[in-house]
Amino acid sequence: MVSNAKELAEKRLARLMAAMNLEEPDKVPLAGVGGDIVPAYSGLSMYEYCYDSEKALKAMEKFLKDFPCDWPFAASVSGLDGRVFNVAFSEFPDISINLTFITGPMHDALGDKYYRYPGREISEDSSPQFIGGSFMEADEYDKLIEDPVKFIAETVLPRACRNLETPRKAMATMVRLGTEISKFNAMMMQTVGLMQELGYPAMALGGAYAPLDLIGDFLRGVENLLLDIRRYPDKVKAATEALVEPIMNYALAHKNIGATLAFIPLHLNEYLSPKLYKEFYWPTLKEVIVRLVNEGFKVMVFFEGRHDAHLETILELPKGWGVAYFEKTDVVKAKEVLKGHTCVMGGIPMGLIVGGTPAQIDEYVKNLLEKVKPGGGFILAPGVGTAPRETPVENIKALIEAVEKYG
Amino acid sequence: MLDEILKSIVEMEEEEAIKKAKEYLDGGGDPQKLLEVCRDAMGEVGARFEKGEYFLSELILGGEIFKQIMEFTLPKIKSGSVKKIGKIVLGTVKEDVHNIGKDIFKVFAEASGFEVIDIGIDTPEEKFVEAVKEHKPDIVGMSCLITAGVTSMKKTVDKLKEAGLRDSIKIIIGGGRVDESVKEFTGADAWADDAAKGVRLCKQLIGVEG
Numbered sequence: 001m002v003s004n005a006k007e008l009a010e011k012r013l014a015r016l017m018a019a020m021n022l023e024e025p026d027k028v029p030l031a032g033v034g035g036d037i038v039p040a041y042s043g044l045s046m047y048e049y050c051y052d053s054e055k056a057l058k059a060m061e062k063f064l065k066d067f068p069c070d071w072p073f074a075a076s077v078s079g080l081d082g083r084v085f086n087v088a089f090s091e092f093p094d095i096s097i098n099l100t101f102i103t104g105p106m107h108d109a110l111g112d113k114y115y116r117y118p119g120r121e122i123s124e125d126s127s128p129q130f131i132g133g134s135f136m137e138a139d140e141y142d143k144l145i146e147d148p149v150k151f152i153a154e155t156v157l158p159r160a161c162r163n164l165e166t167p168r169k170a171m172a173t174m175v176r177l178g179t180e181i182s183k184f185n186a187m188m189m190q191t192v193g194l195m196q197e198l199g200y201p202a203m204a205l206g207g208a209y210a211p212l213d214l215i216g217d218f219l220r221g222v223e224n225l226l227l228d229i230r231r232y233p234d235k236v237k238a239a240t241e242a243l244v245e246p247i248m249n250y251a252l253a254h255k256n257i258g259a260t261l262a263f264i265p266l267h268l269n270e271y272l273s274p275k276l277y278k279e280f281y282w283p284t285l286k287e288v289i290v291r292l293v294n295e296g297f298k299v300m301v302f303f304e305g306r307h308d309a310h311l312e313t314i315l316e317l318p319k320g321w322g323v324a325y326f327e328k329t330d331v332v333k334a335k336e337v338l339k340g341h342t343c344v345m346g347g348i349p350m351g352l353i354v355g356g357t358p359a360q361i362d363e364y365v366k367n368l369l370e371k372v373k374p375g376g377g378f379i380l381a382p383g384v385g386t387a388p389r390e391t392p393v394e395n396i397k398a399l400i401e402a403v404e405k406y407g
Numbered sequence: 408m409l410d411e412i413l414k415s416i417v418e419m420e421e422e423e424a425i426k427k428a429k430e431y432l433d434g435g436g437d438p439q440k441l442l443e444v445c446r447d448a449m450g451e452v453g454a455r456f457e458k459g460e461y462f463l464s465e466l467i468l469g470g471e472i473f474k475q476i477m478e479f480t481l482p483k484i485k486s487g488s489v490k491k492i493g494k495i496v497l498g499t500v501k502e503d504v505h506n507i508g509k510d511i512f513k514v515f516a517e518a519s520g521f522e523v524i525d526i527g528i529d530t531p532e533e534k535f536v537e538a539v540k541e542h543k544p545d546i547v548g549m550s551c552l553i554t555a556g557v558t559s560m561k562k563t564v565d566k567l568k569e570a571g572l573r574d575s576i577k578i579i580i581g582g583g584r585v586d587e588s589v590k591e592f593t594g595a596d597a598w599a600d601d602a603a604k605g606v607r608l609c610k611q612l613i614g615v616e617g
Contacts, residue, residue, distance in 0.1 A: 126502040271463040355592025
């Protein structure tokens with residue numbers, strides 16, 4: 001038995017690190033579920049969860065106490081990805097790292113068109129959602145290539161954010177944004193404190209992004225970008241290359257806060273054929289990952305959707321580079337391909353947790369772990385961490401118990 | 408000529424396909440025949456996707472080419488003369504505001520000869536019920552991207568049951584996060600996480616080849 005929180009946190013961290021270092025931990029680590037169920041479990045609306053940090057912290061505490069895991073990766077923050085802002089501020093490392101998550105109040109301050117927040121554009125019970133959009137014309141690639149930070153900060157963001165439309169609006173907006181950043185950082189400090197109390201490892205998480213995703217998610221919109229790849233292949237490629245430096249500046253700024261793990265969520269990987277992936281997506285993403293590894297980071301990449309067609313490319317990275325977190329790719333197959341090279345994470349379909357029974361979950365985890373546990377280098381996690389608010393809590397319990405039994 | 412158009416669409420030669428389609432019509436070609444060829448081409452794009460030869464980007468680009476050709480072809484075809492194989496009421500479910508999956512499916516369903524009534528995003532259960540009453544579709548298609556959409560799908564199926572409409576329709580759910588267990592959970596008849604499979608299953612649901 002573990003006597004106190006500190007020991008428990010150390011034990012959990014050792015478990016995670018062993019997996020990341022491709023060793024066999026004492027038990028397969030579990031990265032738990034999070035998302036809408038966290039506020040729902042405390043009777044909070046999504047609106048309250050996104051806008052009232054005191055209530056949100058309490059809800060998080062209650063959830064993490066009742067549903068323990070090794071790494072509450074999905075249960076800790078309620079913001080949406082803000083990488084375009086990281087790039088816009090990439091010349092100012094102290095500011096840049098604060099915009100990885102755009103919270104509800106930051107969204108209000110910016111008046112952006114990227115996100116939809118509960119109690120604002122959508123109902124109070126809805127999850128916050130990223131929509132993206134098209135805020136750059138096809139004939140503007142040259143400007144993006146020439147000076148990506150200038151173009152994004154001075155041209156794209158004033159189009160994408162109502163409250164940055166004019167310099168005088170932008171002045172007030174930046175002051176407001178700064179205030180919200182302070183509040184968010186204060187909340188994150190409290191979250192870290194809470195984690196330590198509850199025996200969770202406090203891991204400062206860094207971040208980076210795939211250059212092509214930045215263009216698809218924040219500049220051109222996914223559909224436009226896919227057409228651009230066919231219509232103006234050279235421009236698109238040059239734009240991804242131009243974005244590497246600002247993304248690296250943002251990513252490396254996390255050294256100052258002691259982060260050793262950089263998280264990169266991918267989006268367009270599943271959209272592309274191996275030919276397009278290898279030409280437009282992977283070269284610059286690979287460069288970002290390799291440079292981070294050379295700077296002493298471990299990298300965790302979330303491969304959204306099915307990554308089966310591109311699995312082998314991961315082997316081009318240096319051995320032990322980090323964690324490949326898969327959504328729908330078969331982790332058994334992935335582990336076979338990547339064993340001894342890359343830590344594999346994922347394996348639990350959210351549909352099973354939402355719609356299955358405790359017995360089915362027990363059976364599923366048993367079968368899966370029999371295949372992926374031997375040899376270590378595996379972190380069990382839901383394919384997507386966000387559990388809907390009606391997720392049966394007995395199913396979350398069943399997942400935790402199954403890992404206790406078979407992990 | 409028609410063969411070349413088909414090939415251009417399937418091979419994703421956007422400019423070529425559109426240019427040739429225009430030439431064909433300008434030269435007195437039959438718009439109905441052009442429509443059929445475009446549909447065959449989309450069928451082939453879908454088939455290649457299901458074989459793993461094509462990816463989402465080809466589905467989207469194929470859809471884009473199809474839409475562009477239809478813009479100048481459909482006005483030349485007498486309304487009512489295009490035979491529909493079935494009717495689908497389609498929407499993204501409540502509390503989900505994403506449209507990309509729904510829109511890709513819509514193009515492919517239309518290209519397969521379905522009439523699609525698109526009732527939008529963040530669609531309340533009642534709006535599905537109303538649309539079914541009004542349009543009497545063969546199939547209801549529900550889309551979601553975020554996991555919260557899964558429970559909205561179940562509620563929508565339940566509402567359709569309550570309204571006594573469940574037996575008159577087939578229900579297909581689609582989107583990145585649906586799978587067999589989500590299908591079971593929601594009580595739908597079929598699921599697909601890509602548009603090509605979705606359209607193939609829709610055909611099966613109404614007993615057409617596919």
